[in-house]
Amino acid sequence: MSLTKAERTVILSMWDKISTQADAIGTQALERLFASYPQTKTYFPHFDLHPGSAHMRVHGAKVVAALGEAVKSIDNIGGALAKLSELHAYILRVDPVNFKLLSHCLLVTVASHFPADFTADAHTAWDKFLSIVSCVLTEKYR
Amino acid sequence: PDIMVHFSAEEKAAITGLWGKVHVEEAGGEALGRLLVVYPWTQRFFDNFGNLSSASAIMGNPKVKAHGKKVLTSFGNAVKHMDDLKDTFAELSELHCDKLHVDPENFKLLGNMILIVLATHFSKEFTPQMQAAWQKLTTAVANALAHKY
Numbered sequence: 482m483s484l485t486k487a488e489r490t491v492i493l494s495m496w497d498k499i500s501t502q503a504d505a506i507g508t509q510a511l512e513r514l515f516a517s518y519p520q521t522k523t524y525f526p527h528f529d530l531h532p533g534s535a536h537m538r539v540h541g542a543k544v545v546a547a548l549g550e551a552v553k554s555i556d557n558i559g560g561a562l563a564k565l566s567e568l569h570a571y572i573l574r575v576d577p578v579n580f581k582l583l584s585h586c587l588l589v590t591v592a593s594h595f596p597a598d599f600t601a602d603a604h605t606a607w608d609k610f611l612s613i614v615s616c617v618l619t620e621k622y623r
Numbered sequence: 624p625d626i627m628v629h630f631s632a633e634e635k636a637a638i639t640g641l642w643g644k645v646h647v648e649e650a651g652g653e654a655l656g657r658l659l660v661v662y663p664w665t666q667r668f669f670d671n672f673g674n675l676s677s678a679s680a681i682m683g684n685p686k687v688k689a690h691g692k693k694v695l696t697s698f699g700n701a702v703k704h705m706d707d708l709k710d711t712f713a714e715l716s717e718l719h720c721d722k723l724h725v726d727p728e729n730f731k732l733l734g735n736m737i738l739i740v741l742a743t744h745f746s747k748e749f750t751p752q753m754q755a756a757w758q759k760l761t762t763a764v765a766n767a768l769a770h771k772y
Contacts, residue, residue: 509751512751513751513754513755516751516752516754516755517751517754517755517758517759518758532751585735586754588739589738589739589742589749589754590742592739592742592743593742593743593745593746593747593749594746596742596743596744596746599739599743600678601656601657601660601661601678601681601682602660602678604657604660604661604739605660605661605678608661
């Protein structure tokens with residue numbers, strides 16, 4: 482699976498808007514993840530997961546920053562996220578099913594913040610982009 | 624699996640409160656349209672729907688809109704019978720299994736499309752807690768529809 486030119490354009494232009502609220506969006510996506518899928522909290526026993534906590538804000542910012550790196554190198558997401566891929570494979574070992582859950586929550590967050598921009602075409606582009614990111618992050622698992 | 628889903632009073636209130644503001648015809652068409660656009664393989668069930676060749680063709684297709692309205696109207700039944708979803712959807716479950724031959728995975732996909740449409744329509748009001756309640760409902764409906772398989 483790879484992004485078409487049109488999809489890349491959509492993502493790059495929406496990313497300009499998203500990056501102005503990057504931290505808030507990352508934090509909210511995590512909040513949505515933990516609220517809708519409580520089992521995902523099992524990966525964060527060491528975190529204060531209350532909405533608005535410092536842990537949530539810092540981690541949310543981290544997640545979106547990583548997506549930003551992928552957007553910046555949208556033609557080579559594997560290269561951009563190589564280190565993160567190793568981190569997930571050898572240290573974090575998050576079960577692959579969870580990438581779909583976080584991706585869905587990221588889409589919901591972006592959809593609620595930018596409803597006019599989140600057309601069916603944009604939705605497709607973002608769903609594909611996050612699928613590619615998820616693939617990259619799990620490709621060294623075994 | 625036969626585990627009864629339980630909705631708290633807060634979850635029920637959140638769900639019914641939002642449902643009251645949903646434009647079922649519009650939202651239903653959008654949800655089904657997004658399913659067919661974002662996951663094009665789902666078009667396999669709709670060979671007789673005419674032009675599905677692009678996102679704008681799909682989102683504007685009158686058969687997609689009509690069927691989306693039908694599906695979301697049926698979902699309204701779920702909102703009215705949150706404590707009794709298995710019985711409420713028993714007939715529809717048999718229909719989807721025996722006549723329509725729909726892989727239950729599609730119920731999950733459509734459920735997520737409904738949520739995304741709600742997010743675009745209600746924005747800030749579609750809080751993480753609101754999403755969690757609706758996530759629970761769409762999952763429960765998907766399971767109820769798969770029950771007779």
